[in-house]
Amino acid sequence: MSKSTKIPNVRFNLKSKDPQDQETLIYAMFRYKHGLLKYSTGEKVLPKYWDHGARKAKNVKNHPEYLDMNDRLNDLAKLIRKVYADHNFGDIAVPEFRQKLKVMEGRVKIEPKEVDKPLSLFEFIDQYIEEKKQNPTITRGTWKNHITHKNHLYNYSLQCGYRLDFDTIDWHFRRDYENWMYRETDASINHAAKSITELTHFLNEAKKRKLYDGDIHTEKGWHVAKKEVDKKFALSFEELAKLYAYDLSDNKKLEKVRDLFLIGAYSGLRYSDFNRISNKHFVKEDGIEMIEISTEKTDHRVTIPLIPILTKLIKKYNYNPPKISNQKFNDYIKEACEAAGIDRVINFSTYKGGKMKSNSKPIYEIIGSHNARRSFATNFYKLGIPSIHLMSITGHSTEAQFMKYVCITGRENAKTVAKQVAMRMKESNLKVV
Numbered sequence: 001m002s003k004s005t006k007i008p009n010v011r012f013n014l015k016s017k018d019p020q021d022q023e024t025l026i027y028a029m030f031r032y033k034h035g036l037l038k039y040s041t042g043e044k045v046l047p048k049y050w051d052h053g054a055r056k057a058k059n060v061k062n063h064p065e066y067l068d069m070n071d072r073l074n075d076l077a078k079l080i081r082k083v084y085a086d087h088n089f090g091d092i093a094v095p096e097f098r099q100k101l102k103v104m105e106g107r108v109k110i111e112p113k114e115v116d117k118p119l120s121l122f123e124f125i126d127q128y129i130e131e132k133k134q135n136p137t138i139t140r141g142t143w144k145n146h147i148t149h150k151n152h153l154y155n156y157s158l159q160c161g162y163r164l165d166f167d168t169i170d171w172h173f174r175r176d177y178e179n180w181m182y183r184e185t186d187a188s189i190n191h192a193a194k195s196i197t198e199l200t201h202f203l204n205e206a207k208k209r210k211l212y213d214g215d216i217h218t219e220k221g222w223h224v225a226k227k228e229v230d231k232k233f234a235l236s237f238e239e240l241a242k243l244y245a246y247d248l249s250d251n252k253k254l255e256k257v258r259d260l261f262l263i264g265a266y267s268g269l270r271y272s273d274f275n276r277i278s279n280k281h282f283v284k285e286d287g288i289e290m291i292e293i294s295t296e297k298t299d300h301r302v303t304i305p306l307i308p309i310l311t312k313l314i315k316k317y318n319y320n321p322p323k324i325s326n327q328k329f330n331d332y333i334k335e336a337c338e339a340a341g342i343d344r345v346i347n348f349s350t351y352k353g354g355k356m357k358s359n360s361k362p363i364y365e366i367i368g369s370h371n372a373r374r375s376f377a378t379n380f381y382k383l384g385i386p387s388i389h390l391m392s393i394t395g396h397s398t399e400a401q402f403m404k405y406v407c408i409t410g411r412e413n414a415k416t417v418a419k420q421v422a423m424r425m426k427e428s429n430l431k432v433v
Contacts, residue, residue, distance in 0.1 A: 007084055008032050010077040012041070012055045020048040026073070030080050032090040037097050041076060043069050079104050121165045124206050125150045139297055141272075149198035156180050166212045169203070174216070178224060182354035189351040193224035227356075233346050233363065234371060234378035234407040240265055244309070246340035254339065256322040257332040259313050263321055264372030266310040268380075268394045271326060271369035272296045279319035282306075300395040330368045337364035377405035382412070384420050 008031055015025040023044040030037040049058045049066065056073060057066035083100050084090050092100070102108040119127065129150065132143040156177055157164040164173065174196075181187040181195060200223070206212040216222065235243070244262055248255035264274040273295050281293045289306040306314060314321065324332075337343075343362040350357050373394070380390055387399050396402040408416070 007081050007089070010080050012073055012077075014045070014047055014050055017047045021046060028073075028076055028080060030084070032084060034090060034092065034097075035094045037080070037094055039076075039080070039098055039101060041073060043072065045069070076101075076105070118211055121169075121202075121206075122150070122154060124209075124211055125153075125202055128202065128205055137299070141297065146198065146202075149195045150202075152181065152185070152195050153177075153199065155184075159184065166206065166214070169214060169216060171216070174222065179354075186353050189224060189227045189354055192354070193226045196222070196224050227351050232374060232404075232407050233348075234375040235265065235342065235363070235367075236375075237379050239342055239344070239363075240375065240379075243337065243340045243342055246336075248336060248339070251339075254332055254336040257324060257329055258336040258340075259316065260321055260324065260329070261333050261336075261369070261372050263310065263313050264369065265375040265379075266307060266313070267291060267304050268373055268376035268390070269293070269302075269304070270295065270297060270373055271329065274321070274372070275323055275326075275329070277314075277321050282314070282319050295395050298395060300397075302393055302395045304393050326369060333367055333369070334364050337367055338362075342367075374405050374407055377402065378407045381406045382408060382416050384416070384423075 011029045013027050013029055015027060017024075023046055026041045026043045026045060028037070028039040028041055030039070045057050045066065046063070049060055049063060050056075051058050056070045057063070059067060079101060083092065083097060083104070087097075099108070125146070129143050129146050132138045132146065153164060156162065160176070160180065162168070162173065162176075178192050178196065181192040185191075187195070200217045203212055203214070203217045207214075240262060243258060246258075248258055260274065263269075263277070264271065267274055269277075269291075273293055276296070277291065277293065281291050283290050283292050289311060291304040291306065292301065293304075294301045342364055345360055345362055346366065347358070347360050348366075350359060377390060377394060381387060387402055391397075391399065391402045394402060394405070396405075
């Protein structure tokens with residue numbers, strides 16, 4: 001310590017001076033650059049036996065214990081000065097100063113720090129989901145999906161009495177979990193495949209953080225092969241026109257949902273996007289009105305021309321179409337289609353409980369918000385609009401992704417190609433001998 005460095009004095013004050021014959025607490029007072037440390041010594045004294053000048057108890061015959069108390073006060077003063085000096089002569093905040101004294105006096109015990117235990121599988125998944133929730137670039141649908149499949153894993157562990165953790169993930173679990181999904185949740189093969197994929201995603205993330213060092217999730221046969229589901233269908237232009245023409249003025253909720261579905265069918269937007277269109281998303285250039293919006297799912301900015309029917313629907317609501325929850329939307333569009341006679345029968349297969357089932361149902365029983373986007377992709381593709389132009393509207397990054405939304409059979413595709421070839425040949429006066 002430098003000769004010029006002076007440590008402030010420690011003073012001892014009484015909590016109360018009156019009444020003189022009733023014991024009161026003694027406080028240590030230490031003023032330094034970070035403020036005033038007021039520290040209860042835990043010692044008590046009768047005010048009439050306190051020497052305010054010397055700031056210690058008087059030596060009186062009827063209270064010999066005061067001598068020992070004075071010694072303890074002196075020891076505390078030394079501790080205070082030591083803490084002050086040890087922390088660069090006062091570079092310590094008052095709360096930390098007080099806590100340090102309590103530890104040094106033995107008032108507070110510091111438990112030996114336990115070696116951090118590695119996170120369990122479910123602890124890690126919960127932490128990972130919370131991270132996703134806090135990330136503004138991650139959509140709600142993504143982390144909600146993580147939660148769904150975490151719950152599947154948890155319920156499996158609970159119902160089967162299986163301690164599911166990083167060290168118990170083996171082929172027995174893998175086979176049993178898939179069978180449990182079919183047996184207990186009546187899951188489709190594709191849903192079971194998705195759940196295994198989600199688990200694989202969790203394991204890959206855990207491996208990056210050195211919580212898991214297994215490789216079983218990379219082995220052949222780990223994943224469940226998805227089945228192509230033929231429940232995909234689109235409403236034709238004729239069916240859309242029929243739906244539009246049907247008078248629903250006496251049922252406003254169905255009319256609004258019908259119009260919202262048609263906006264999706266003529267814009268190519270997902271439900272999450274066409275359900276939030278407002279006047280701020282409309283622009284006009286060279287006399288052409290367009291929708292410009294960043295998609296919620298992929299944050300991809302798309303620009304969509306307003307063809308006449310779409311313009312009419314948008315203007316009906318003064319460029320601010322109605323908003324409705326997805327569940328109600330899917331319920332009401334079924335009612336609207338049934339009322340309008342959109343009853344074409346769709347034959348499709350499902351894979352419930354791991355088994356394929358053949359089904360036949362009219363459109364109005366199975367239609368939902370996603371069919372609007374499929375209708376756009378299918379109808380305009382059949383019109384001959386190049387997929388690259390349609391993809392810039394739907395926001396698909398690859399043609400393979402876009403084609404999953406095009407609902408045409410092999411024969412329909414052949415007829416479309418034949419018409420396009422005939423038209424191109426006629427336009428170019430090309431003759432083939």
